[in-house]
Amino acid sequence: MLQTAQSFETTDVSALLQRLCRRLDGELGRKIACKTDNAIEVAGTLPNTIAVIANELITNGIKHSLGSLIVNCARVGAHLLRDIVSDGAALPEGFDIQNAKGFGLKMALTMATASGGSLQARNSSEGVHFELRIPLA
Numbered sequence: 001m002l003q004t005a006q007s008f009e010t011t012d013v014s015a016l017l018q019r020l021c022r023r024l025d026g027e028l029g030r031k032i033a034c035k036t037d038n039a040i041e042v043a044g045t046l047p048n049t050i051a052v053i054a055n056e057l058i059t060n061g062i063k064h065s066l067g068s069l070i071v072n073c074a075r076v077g078a079h080l081l082r083d084i085v086s087d088g089a090a091l092p093e094g095f096d097i098q099n100a101k102g103f104g105l106k107m108a109l110t111m112a113t114a115s116g117g118s119l120q121a122r123n124s125s126e127g128v129h130f131e132l133r134i135p136l137a
Helices: 013-028 046-064 103-114
Strands: 010-012 031-036 041-043 068-076 079-086 118-124 127-135
Touching: 010 013, 013 031, 013 046, 013 068, 041 046, 046 068, 046 079, 046 103, 046 127, 103 118, 103 127
Parallel strands: 031 068
Antiparallel strands: 010 041, 068 079, 079 127, 118 127
């Protein structure tokens, strides 16, 4: 699933995330609705980072969901915005992703930050949201 890329090559991360969702949907037996923009071309090794973080967040979402997961991906200005919504139990009161105990969330947060981006978690009426924002330039 990871791409080998030179600085001048681009990868369509929308298509990459669609393939990832289909693969995880089949392997893990949960319904994953993947909604992406048209092609979002990203250069260099950033698609690898996005794929690793997405894999971790989707896998966690499936582990904690009651049945379905929604993965949204869009270009918002100069950023890639990924929102993963799980219909599982709410995050505990006072949950702070900066103090996450699991290795996977720590790794995802570290990778997002190292890429100049951010990873946030919040509860809503739709479920638990994990929002990844990474600059594309």
